[in-house]
Amino acid sequence: MKTHSHFKIFKFFSSLLLLVVFSANSFAANITIIEPYARAVPGSQPNSAAFMILKNNGTNDRALVNARSSVSKVVELHTHKKEGGMMRMRRVKQIAIKADSEAVLKPGGLHIMFIGLKQQLNPGDNVDLELMFDDGSQQQLSVPVKMVAGMKHKKPIH
Numbered sequence: 001m002k003t004h005s006h007f008k009i010f011k012f013f014s015s016l017l018l019l020v021v022f023s024a025n026s027f028a029a030n031i032t033i034i035e036p037y038a039r040a041v042p043g044s045q046p047n048s049a050a051f052m053i054l055k056n057n058g059t060n061d062r063a064l065v066n067a068r069s070s071v072s073k074v075v076e077l078h079t080h081k082k083e084g085g086m087m088r089m090r091r092v093k094q095i096a097i098k099a100d101s102e103a104v105l106k107p108g109g110l111h112i113m114f115i116g117l118k119q120q121l122n123p124g125d126n127v128d129l130e131l132m133f134d135d136g137s138q139q140q141l142s143v144p145v146k147m148v149a150g151m152k153h154k155k156p157i158h
């Protein structure tokens with residue numbers, strides 16, 4: 001039964017292919033992005049930031065190592081640190097996302113900083129954002145722009 005064995009070989013290879021596709025898929029899906037948003041800013045303000053929860057579903061520690069967007073000249077990973085009684089923003093090389101845990105990016109804490117905005121960010125707009133992780137995987141996001149309560153009275157940070 002030659003045709004039969006050929007069919008068996010075909011079946012074997014197609015399931016192998018399916019397995020490869022499936023593993024590649026789950027590899028990239030180890031980090032879930034929860035409720036991303038970017039801060040709406042008045043037209044004159046040069047900078048903004050994006051916030052979200054990065055959930056690591058995997059068994060390995062991960063880190064966010066870089067981010068890209070077309071809305072600003074520069075995109076940096078930032079945190080807030082208390083220095084001399086003042087909260088200041090500092091650039092960080094990466095944001096750790098421990099295995100089976102999550103990293104919370106929020107106003108006053110870790111954030112993705114947009115420096116030198118090329119456009120206004122109005123509520124209802126969407127910001128393209130590409131996240132790069134330490135395992136080489138990437139995620140493309142479309143992040144909605146929202147008003148962030150309590151930021152209105154703060155002096156713009158340059």
Ligand SMILES: [Cu+2]
Nearest residue numbers: 078089111113
């Ligand atoms: Cu910042």
